[in-house]
Amino acid sequence: MTKTQRLAALLQLLRCHRYPVTAQRLAEQLQVSVRTLYRDILCLQQQGVEIEGSAGLGYLLLSDGHLPPLMFSRHEIDALVLGLHWVRRHTDAELTAAARNALAKIQAVVPGSLATAIDDPSFLIASRGDALHDRHVPAIRQAIHQRLKIQLHYTDLNAVSSTRTLWPVVIGYFDQVRLLSGWCELRQDFRHFRIDRIDAVQVSDTHYPGTRHQLLKRWRDARNLPRPGDS
Missing domain, CATH: 2.30.30 (SH3 type barrels.)
Incomplete structure (x- = not known):
């Protein structure tokens, strides 16, 4: 994995965490040393990525500022979130991880007013079922x-x-x-x-x-x- 690929992978890992995550855990997921992880965090911060935290306390991505907002409507966000949560509940581990990553990417680039729709979804996926009783x-x-x-x-x-x-x-x-x-x-x-x-x-x-x-x-x-x- 090149440094560019590693930085992109680190950024995606941070997107997937809504609460501070330790350098040790991030380093284990990337299969690098903690020292390398610290250097990569600093590199991203120098590129304008807003990462809050410090050694021993954990890190939290506030905003990467690198991607333009995606122009989704509220109904489109509902459709994306509903579909991705369904995949997370009913598919294999690889697709479950892919759905989680996709959801994090969407949340990272949509405007804040739409990001709340991802935090607090209006729908829940409980189990498999047919599209029944949509009238109300x-x-x-x-x-x-x-x-x-x-x-x-x-x-x-x-x-x-x-x-x-x-x-x-x-x-x-x-x-x-x-x-x-x-x-x-x-x-x-x-x-x-x-x-x-x-x-x-x-x-x-x-x-x-x-x-x-x-x-x-x-x-x-x-x-x-x-x-x-x-x-």
Whole structure:
């Protein structure tokens, strides 16, 4: 591996970490000495790459500043993130790593307003499944993106109908169903609703309190789910 190739590989490794990573770990992944790693970090910094950290504390890529922003729409980002997360869940180790790297590259070059869509995705890949029951998904997706409350008219498995005001968090894709998760004002807790059992959805013009990131964190904490980038 030439120095140019090694610097590119180091930059890609840093893109894949959202939290500081030690020089020792980076050196092991690149199969170089820690001393060489320190020199490569300094070389990248001298080229204008914003790398924060120091020996013993770890390093974090703030911005590489080398690539122009990619002009994706929010729906295109949703499509890319959904597809790449599916690959990460359902393919072999090589393609899983390739999907992770691709996601990191996209996040490194899109404007900050779109990068948040990668940090806090509106969709989850749970398991293999067919494209079923899409009728209400666009409205729910709009509410998730815009941090709006929605009103659901829902019929449960016992054929009991109810109306709920929900703060939508994520849509989960399962084998036979799609599941909407959110904070239910009636139950004062997070609840899950099969989208195929939703009779109607109304998106309100009322924002729920706090940010979507805060709501998503509460939902993850309630389910003991890791943050993106922790694995």
